[in-house]
Amino acid sequence: MPIKVTHVGSLPRTQETVDMIFAREQGQPYDADAFAAQMTAACVDTVRRQVEAGTQIVSDGETSKISYATYVKDRYTGFSGDSPRNAPADLKRFPSFLKRLAEGGGTPQYARPMCTGEVRSKGQDELLTDIANLKAAMAQHGAAEGFMNAASPGVISLFLQNDFYPTRDAYLAALSDAMRAEYQTIVEAGLYLQLDCPDLALSRHMLFADLSDAEFLKIAAAHVEALNAAIAGLDPSRIRVHICWGNYEGPHVCDIDMDTVFSTFLGANASQLLFETSNPRHAHEWQVFRDRAAEIPDDKVLVPGVIDSTSNFVEHPEVVAERLGRFVDIVGADRVIASSDCGFGTFAGFGAVDPDIAYAKLGALAEGTALANARL
Incomplete structure (x- = not known):
């Protein structure tokens, strides 16, 4: 079976889309009908551009969401106020660079409320609208497979910190219970469910920098346990899990090694494992998968x-093919899907990559995958 092409989920939003999202985010007057129409049209265009670039497993680009994690504050009760900001440890080591990012608008500004009450769903209207928009766009542009992102319990606890439940574990359990229906709805809609889990790596140097690796792994294991409880009963072959160290250009000298979190990552009850292997700090870690191949279950x-x-x-297609070839040699082509390191629009209105270049990169991804397939 040839290698397919996908990406991690978020894609650049148009300025009109961003303006509407922030008007709602900041409590400004906005036309709900115009908002809905804009999100539908933007999703259609996003799927069109993915298909034209050669992407086979598409997403809605997270078009309607303010960010991949904090969108839950709009769909669930229990969040208010503001959470403390925790700059990643690597940026704290280079304060002049951190200052440059802050002063140059290189850090996104958006609400991160605390959990101050019981977390419960407000209903699935927004989720069902996102699903309907994606499926309609897929039908219009001939995309056979699609996925939808959802925040994991662990990443919610990272960005929307607990000020209500008695313990971190109690908060994770509440999030697991609350998110279960969202996950189930996505799978039942015929889409792949992508669970975003940067908490399994990023939070090591963002929230838990004072812990040892061993202590952090215990926390990460609890996050995976909460995640697995939330997806219990769902078909693992319909679930993707994404791990990353923070989707920002920076030194990343405090990142925990993939080798250290490898077993924890594999512990998620999901078949598809999405991870970074192109940025300069983690490009060598394909070797972890090679050296520990015997530990990778056959269904992964x-x-x-x-x-x-x-x-x-914009990566040369030959570079893409070369990178894919390493993983094909480890598990075979039928167990490899080509992707991006992370999203291109992690936060609405914020992204280091020019929108047109983002789609050019997806085009190079497809071209490189075609080269890899031709060499199988």
């Missing part, structure tokens, strides 16, 4: 990022 599909999502370099 590797979805490596073979294009970077933080630079405006």
Whole structure:
């Protein structure tokens, strides 16, 4: 079976889309009908551009969401106020660079409320609208497979910190219970469910920098346990899990090694594993998968990022094919899907990569995958 092409989920939004999202985010008056129409049209255009670039497993680009994690504050009760900001440890080591990012608008501004009450769903109207928009766009542009992102319990606890439940574990359990219906709805809609889990890596140097690796792994294991409880009963072959170290250009000298979190990552009850392997800090870690191949269950599909999502370099297709070939040699082509390191529009209105270049990179991803397939 040939290698397919996908990406991690978020894509650049148009300025009109961003303006509407922030008007709602900031409590400004906005036309709900115009908002809905804009999100539908933007999703159609996003899917069109993915298909034209050669992407086979498409998403809605997270078009309607303010961000991949904090959107839950709009769909669930229990969030108010503001959470403390925790700059990643690597940026704190280079304060002049952190200052440059902040002063140059290089850090996104959006609400991160605390959990101050019981977390419960407000209903699935927004989710069902997103699903309907994606499926309609797929039908219009001939995309046979699609996925939808959802925040994991662990990443919610990272960005929307607990000030209500008695313990972190109690908060994770509540999030697991609350998110279960969202996950089920996505799978039942015939889409792949992508669970975003940067908490399994990024949070090591963002929220838990004072812990040892061993202590952090216990926390990460609890996050995976909460995730697995939320997806219990769902078909693992319809679930994707994405791990990353923070989708920003920076030194990343405090990132925990993939080798250290490898077993924890594999513990998620999902078949498709999405991870970074193109940015300069993690490009060598394909070797972890090679050296520990015996530990990878037969039902796991590797979805490596073979294009970077933080630079405006457009990878040569030969580079993409070379990177894919390494993973094909480890698990076989039928267990490899080509992807990006992370999203290109992680936060609405914020992204290091020019929108047109983002789609050029997806085009290079498809071209490189075609080269890899031709060499099988």
